[in-house]
Amino acid sequence: EVHLVESGGGLVQPGGSLRLSCAASGFTFISYWMHWVRQAPGKGLVWVSRINSDGSSTTYADSVKGRFTISRDNARNTLYLQMNSLRAEDTAVYYCAKGIGLDYWGQGTLVTVSS
Amino acid sequence: NFMLTQPHSVSESPGKTVTISCTRSSGSVASNYVQWYQQRPGSAPTTVIFEDNQRPSGVPDRFSGSIDSSYKSASLTISGLKTEDEADYYCQSYDSSNVVFGGGTKLTVL
Numbered sequence: 001e002v003h004l005v006e007s008g009g010g011l012v013q014p015g016g017s018l019r020l021s022c023a024a025s026g027f028t029f030i031s032y033w034m035h036w037v038r039q040a041p042g043k044g045l046v047w048v049s050r051i052n053s054d055g056s057s058t059t060y061a062d063s064v065k066g067r068f069t070i071s072r073d074n075a076r077n078t079l080y081l082q083m084n085s086l087r088a089e090d091t092a093v094y095y096c097a098k099g100i101g102l103d104y105w106g107q108g109t110l111v112t113v114s115s
Numbered sequence: 116n117f118m119l120t121q122p123h124s125v126s127e128s129p130g131k132t133v134t135i136s137c138t139r140s141s142g143s144v145a146s147n148y149v150q151w152y153q154q155r156p157g158s159a160p161t162t163v164i165f166e167d168n169q170r171p172s173g174v175p176d177r178f179s180g181s182i183d184s185s186y187k188s189a190s191l192t193i194s195g196l197k198t199e200d201e202a203d204y205y206c207q208s209y210d211s212s213n214v215v216f217g218g219g220t221k222l223t224v225l
Contacts, residue, residue, distance in 0.1 A: 035214065045152070045160065045205050047214040059212055095159060101150050101166065102207065102214075105159045 002026040002104040004096050009109030016086050016113070022079040022096030022106055029077040030054070032099050036070060036081045038092035039108075048094070049081065064090075086113045117141045119206050119217035126223040132194040135220045137206035138187055145184035147208050151191045154203045154219075163204075164191060198224050 008020040022034070036048040049060045049070040058070050069082040079096050093108040118140040127133040137149065149167050152160035162171050164180035167189065177196075182189045189208075193200055201224045206217040 037216075044203075044219040045154075045207075045216045047207075047216060050214060061213070100209075101148065101162070102152075103150075103162050103165060103171065105161070107159050 002098065004098060004104060004106035006094060006096055006106045006109040009094065009111045011112045011114065012086055013115050014087060014113055017082070017084045018086065018111060020081040020083065020094055020096075020109060020111070022081075024077045024079065024096075024098070027098065029072075030074040034070075034072060034079045034099075035097045035102055036079075037095045037097055037102070037105075038090075038111075039095070040089075040092045043092075046092075051079070083111070086111075088113050116213055117208075117210065117215060119208060119215050121204075121206060121217040121220045123218070124221040124223065126225060127196055129196050129198060129224055131196050132192060133196060133222065135191045135193075135204055135206075135222070137189045137191070137217050139189075139208065140187075142210065143184055144182050144187050144189055144208070147210060149180065149182060149189040150207045151178075151180055151189075152205045152207065153200075154205065156202075160205065193222075196224050200224055 003025045005023045035050045051058045051070045055072050067085045071080045091113050095108045096106045098104045120138045151164035153163045154160040163178045168180040177194045179192045203219045205219045
């Protein structure tokens with residue numbers, strides 16, 4: 001059974017940094033693209049970033065380009081999102097999702113950017 | 116970049132059929148697969164349709180997806196509505212550099 005478990009969220013001040021992790025199990029992690037998607041409170045889903053299976057190619061939404069970095073450790077079956085220069089508008093639940101078609105999602109981790 | 120536009124909300128009675136549209140602003144809806152996700156309050160999204168019209172195992176055949184390339188739109192149809200279908204539904208597609216979600220449609224079954 002596919003399992004994705006996000007961690008690393010919390011309260012951070014504007015301008016601060018956080019690193020999110022997504023632990024994957026139940027599938028061959030190294031074979032799949034992975035994504036981060038976020039959802040601000042009461043709002044819709046917004047794609048953040050994606051990474052190909054071996055980590056050699058990454059893409060970002062314009063809103064996070066230059067501030068966020070997606071990476072993966074295929075030996076540890078773990079996806080990461082390094083978030084720097086955080087802003088209030090980055091406050092959201094962050095989900096990781098598996099595959100080009102985002103077929104499985106984790107339960108999400110809440111990031112709150114506030115002073 | 117393109118956008119996907121969905122109706123903000125739809126409502127229908129139990130047992131009836133409802134269709135949710137998803138219109139692509141530029142480019143052909145047929146050029147990249149469309150997925151549909153269901154999100155119940157307080158829960159993560161789950162896939163109900165992938166690759167335009169494919170159902171994951173465990174999703175009832177009351178859920179179906181289609182695309183109409185002439186109208187640049189995709190649709191999610193739910194037949195035999197049940198109260199448990201009440202949720203937010205999102206369409207999603209992509210191109211070479213972006214992944215795009217529709218704004219979501221709140222389905223009320225009353």
